[in-house]
Amino acid sequence: MTMTTRAPALLVLEDGRTFRGESYGAEGETFGEAVFATGMTGYQETLTDPSYHRQVVVQTAPHIGNTGVNDEDPESGRIWVAGYVVRDPARRVSSWRARRSLDEELAAQGVVGISGVDTRALTRHLRERGAMRAGISSIETDPDALRERVLASPQMSGAELAGEVSTQEAYVVPAAGERRFTVAALDLGIKTMTPRRMAERGIEVHVLPAWSTLEDVLAVRPDGLFLSNGPGDPETAEAQAAVLRGALERDLPFFGICFGNQVFGRALGFGTYKLGYGHRGINQPVQDLTTGKAEVTAHNHGFAVKWSTDGRPYAPVETPYGTAEVSHVCLNDDVVEGLVLRGGDGALKAFSVQYHPEAAAGPHDAAYLFDRFVELMERRREE
Numbered sequence: 001m002t003m004t005t006r007a008p009a010l011l012v013l014e015d016g017r018t019f020r021g022e023s024y025g026a027e028g029e030t031f032g033e034a035v036f037a038t039g040m041t042g043y044q045e046t047l048t049d050p051s052y053h054r055q056v057v058v059q060t061a062p063h064i065g066n067t068g069v070n071d072e073d074p075e076s077g078r079i080w081v082a083g084y085v086v087r088d089p090a091r092r093v094s095s096w097r098a099r100r101s102l103d104e105e106l107a108a109q110g111v112v113g114i115s116g117v118d119t120r121a122l123t124r125h126l127r128e129r130g131a132m133r134a135g136i137s138s139i140e141t142d143p144d145a146l147r148e149r150v151l152a153s154p155q156m157s158g159a160e161l162a163g164e165v166s167t168q169e170a171y172v173v174p175a176a177g178e179r180r181f182t183v184a185a186l187d188l189g190i191k192t193m194t195p196r197r198m199a200e201r202g203i204e205v206h207v208l209p210a211w212s213t214l215e216d217v218l219a220v221r222p223d224g225l226f227l228s229n230g231p232g233d234p235e236t237a238e239a240q241a242a243v244l245r246g247a248l249e250r251d252l253p254f255f256g257i258c259f260g261n262q263v264f265g266r267a268l269g270f271g272t273y274k275l276g277y278g279h280r281g282i283n284q285p286v287q288d289l290t291t292g293k294a295e296v297t298a299h300n301h302g303f304a305v306k307w308s309t310d311g312r313p314y315a316p317v318e319t320p321y322g323t324a325e326v327s328h329v330c331l332n333d334d335v336v337e338g339l340v341l342r343g344g345d346g347a348l349k350a351f352s353v354q355y356h357p358e359a360a361a362g363p364h365d366a367a368y369l370f371d372r373f374v375e376l377m378e379r380r381r382e383e
């Protein structure tokens with residue numbers, strides 16, 4: 001698993017900024033939205049998170065690949081990133097769980113990457129100028145020619161991508177132990193760990209394709225509805241927002257993560273907008289406004305819900321389904337990180353978070369949200 005001499009490669013951003021390095025993973029050419037991820041660990045989970053579909057991921061941590069690739073940590077059946085940018089790949093893999101090197105895995109899955117890039121300089125550039133399209137090539141040597149193709153590649157705004165990553169067929173993740181609840185989960189790009197976190201709590205999870213209808217959802221006789229994370233612009237998720245509205249009208253308990261939070265916001269009548277450069281990493285501080293407690297959390301989002309008032313305090317808003325409140329905020333920048341919907345009696349009806357309580361990779365501070373979902377379904381059953 002030692003590195004061999006690699007072909008030169010080129011990274012060009014849509015504003016013309018150019019980095020030179022060596023080909024890493026597969027040789028070839030690729031395009032996507034350049035975004036930076038700040039996790040020091042968890043590259044396998046990042047690469048296989050379907051929410052990164054069509055994105056070129058830049059790792060700010062300088063050493064990547066140290067623990068190689070194992071068969072336990074992937075969050076889906078394949079690598080989804082459109083391209084991969086690293087500083088200094090591990091020359092030697094060191095982990096008892098490793099089956100192969102990251103370089104080999106990227107090459108085997110045809111993922112074009114570049115190494116030897118000053119990823120901190122690149123990250124600062126994206127932080128100042130915003131996420132933008134990029135191209136990586138080990139074929140092209142002329143940055144201007146590559147930039148032409150970058151400018152012709154699709155934008156992330158307006159991209160409808162959940163259907164491209166969703167399961168084609170419904171499947172069931174059985175409850176671990178006794179089945180206490182049944183949940184219909186719309187797969188908009190679901191990570192493996194999410195149904196597992198529910199199964200651990202006695203939930204039988206029926207994972208349904210992204211294009212499922214309200215009838216498909218109700219057909220599994222669910223105690224609750226779940227909407228997953230996923231790639232693309234939430235503005236394109238009108239069909240899923242309509243399914244969710246139907247569920248809310250029937251008082252079906254709801255929990256959403258990331259894209260699911262954005263769809264919930266849209267179902268309630270809020271807009272969504274593109275952040276300058278997004279939140280991607282595993283140490284983002286979030287405050288749960290319902291308890292006042294802060295938690296350290298995993299993030300991967302480039303869009304967010306637009307509340308009707310700017311910044312704190314976020315005033316509650318009356319919607320046709322109940323009173324909507326901001327439940328969580330990011331302590332770095334006050335971005336809305338969670339929503340709750342309450343009935344006339346103030347009781348919780350539905351909720352969602354913009355970040356990743358399934359914690360793959362990342363800290364487990366937010367695991368209580370899965371318990372909150374269980375409590376919500378329990379309470380609904382007692383009514």
Ligand SMILES: NC(=O)CC[C@H](N)C(=O)O
Nearest residue numbers: 051229230258259302303
């Ligand atoms: N992880 C996610 O679900 C991401 C949601 C959405 N695609 C975003 O970038 O904001």
